[in-house]
Amino acid sequence: MFKRLFIAVLFAAIASGASAQAQKGVNGGDVVTVEGHPIEFVSKGSDITFYIIDDDGTTPVQTKGLRGRAVIQDGGKTTTVNLSAAEPNKFVGKLQAPLSSKARVVFSARVEGHNLQARFTTN
Numbered sequence: 001m002f003k004r005l006f007i008a009v010l011f012a013a014i015a016s017g018a019s020a021q022a023q024k025g026v027n028g029g030d031v032v033t034v035e036g037h038p039i040e041f042v043s044k045g046s047d048i049t050f051y052i053i054d055d056d057g058t059t060p061v062q063t064k065g066l067r068g069r070a071v072i073q074d075g076g077k078t079t080t081v082n083l084s085a086a087e088p089n090k091f092v093g094k095l096q097a098p099l100s101s102k103a104r105v106v107f108s109a110r111v112e113g114h115n116l117q118a119r120f121t122t123n
Contacts, residue, residue: 027051035114037061039107043122046095048081050107050118053089060089061111068109074100083109 025031025040029051032039036055041048048070052061068083068091083091091109099105105120 025051030120032118032120034116034118037111037114037116039116039118041105041107041118041120043099043105045098048083048093048095048099048105049086050083050091050109051089052091052109052111052116054112063087063089063091063111066091066109066111068107071106071108072099072103074103083107 023031025038025042027040027042027049029040029042029049031041038053038057040051040053042051043049050068050070052063053059054061063085064087066085068085070081070083070093072079072081072095079095081093081095083093086092091107099122101122103122105122107116107118107120109116
């Protein structure tokens with residue numbers, strides 16, 4: 001019984017890992033899909049932006065009035081950045097310094113009744 005449970009959990013982990021593969025988005029950032037919502041992450045200088053798309057893959061999700069946050073691990077330090085909604089479908093934040101290569105970024109927000117959490121690694 002435990003062997004079957006282990007195999008089921010292993011396949012679920014592999015399947016969820018495969019769906020988290022990053023692709024390039026229309027704004028030039030990496031895109032991962034969480035709860036059916038494509039989320040694109042763009043970092044330019046000290047500005048970070050997360051674009052949220054509806055589960056149809058093309059319709060921007062209205063973010064007005066919503067809040068999000070990004071937890072960033074970069075250079076051995078962990079920083080939390082509160083994100084503000086920007087129309088039509090963005091969450092934006094400001095960093096103290098640009099992200100270095102291989103920084104890890106975790107985006108979190110509640111959008112359309114879904115708790116979204118997406119993980120990114122900078123190039």
